[in-house]
Amino acid sequence: MQSSFPFIPESASTLSGDVDAVYFYISGVTVFFTTLISLVVIFFVIRYRRRNPFEIPRPIEGSTKLETLWSVIPLVIAMSIFVWGAKVYFAEYRPPKNALEVYVVGKQWMWKFQHSTGQREINELHIPVGQKIKLIMASEDVIHDVFVPAFRIKADVVPGKYTSEWFEATKPGRYHFFCAEYCGMNHSGMGGWVVVMEPAEFENWLSGNVSQLSPATAGRQMFESLGCASCHGANGEGGRGPALLGLFGSNVVLNNNQTVRADEGYVRESILNPQAKIVSGFGPIMPSFQGQVNEEQLLQLVAFVKSLSTTKPETPTTKPPVNANVKPSAPH
Ligand code: HEC
Ligand SMILES: [Cu+2]
Structure with a gap:
């Protein structure tokens, strides 16, 4: 303003x-x-004020x-x-449905970001102007908090669950962000910059930085290496465990006839504490993966499960995804 x-x-x-x-x-x-x-x-x-020492005020009804x-x-x-x-x-x-998702992991004392196209950043986040961005946040240790004063957003990042916040930047620039929850010795240094870029510039930045697997692809690899595929099928089609295709965003009926919505928090809980909610028609045979995956890996597994839901595209951007192997087009 x-x-x-x-x-x-x-x-x-x-x-x-x-x-x-x-x-x-x-x-x-x-x-x-x-x-x-x-x-x-x-x-x-x-x-x-009292005008003489013998004055008695009128009683008030x-x-x-x-x-x-x-x-x-x-x-x-x-x-x-x-x-x-x-x-x-x-x-x-x-958060609006059509937001670009960025995974955020806070740990003493740094912020790790990963774009759904795979790019990783530390204490710096590049995003395009005029696009809704949703941060899905987890903490590796204690409570942190992502505060971007210029965007007027602030949300705690709490160990053991996902929290999120969203924004749409209106002008390019560099905006300071802070950890706004006291989290130990170097708390004051736990911050960085959100770099808001013109869309074309951002596309160039993205294509200049592809070096990592996308979270969903990394998640697929873990899905195989951790043995999830042996129960849920190599492509999530199901087997001893329920099919994961189309799971994300749907309503799951549990064995106590309750219904829960399969969001990030539900998938997370299903992996760390499978006994908490048993899917109707299945036995409690899934082992817990608590301690075998860190927050980043967990987010990648969640991203993979998400990508199995064709009803909700993983990252609906307004622009076609950038192909990593193609040289950025001539400057705009
Ligand atoms: C031993 C077989 C087995 C393994 C290994 C296994 N699961 Fe499961 N999983 C199940 C069963 C059975 C259920 C349904 C019962 C329940 O909710 O615990 C389930 C439930 C789930 C659900 C909830 C599904 C729904 O329809 O609501 C998710 C998500 C999930 N598993 C993900 C995973 C991931 C990711 C891994 C690997 C890290 C994994 N599972 C490993 C057997 C397995
Ligand atoms: Cu912190």
Whole structure:
């Protein structure tokens, strides 16, 4: 909104205007009433001061009208803050479906990013402008937190589960991000830069950096090496274990007749703690892989399971994927 206003960080995402508006509204209400009440206090102190030592004030009777008024007005104001704040909160914490996904692993004291096309980065994240980005985040040790002030987003990264946050950058540039949860000695150094690039520039960056397997491909290799394929079939078609084809995003019926949605958290739990939720029609024979895979490998397995769901393409970008073997096209 106002990058010239010294207390406001630069504003560079589609959400930042909304966050600032709520913030200004709350600040405005606070300043208005603080001023009003202070002035009224000063006015009353002078106006109703004791004028002689024998003065006895007139007794005050209750006033229903007055009491209703001073209950209803604050209620309306408080609810307006709540409703507006909740609206912005939901917009921030519900990642849109068509977002480009980036896997994030925090550990003392660095951030590792992996793009769904395979590129890895440490303490730096390159993304295209004008594209919705969803960060799927895990922690290797303690609680961390990804905070990008210019995008007005901040979310904890908690060991043992996935959390996510999303944003769409509105202008190219370099934006500082921080770990915003005290996580030990080098916490203050645990940050870096989000580099927002023009789409064409980003494509060039991507093709200049392909050196790793995509998370889904790496996940497929682990699926074979860890022996998942022996129960779930080489291509996830099923066998002793349920078919994983089309699993992600679907509703799974469990042996207690409950239904759960197969999201990242469910797949994660299925691998680390298979006994927690048993799929209807199957026995509890799947071993736990706790301790055999780290967070990065787990994210790769999840990415592979995701890629088996054709109903939901793994990374629906607005542009065709960049082919690693093709030289980037002439500068645009
Ligand atoms: C010994 C056979 C076996 C092995 C090995 C095995 N699984 Fe399973 N898996 C099962 C069975 C049986 C179930 C269904 C019962 C349950 O929910 O625990 C299952 C359930 C799952 C589910 C939930 C499926 C659904 O339809 O909801 C996922 C995801 C999964 N496994 C992934 C994996 C991955 C990834 C690996 C390798 C790291 C693996 N499994 C290794 C047998 C196996
Ligand atoms: Cu940290």
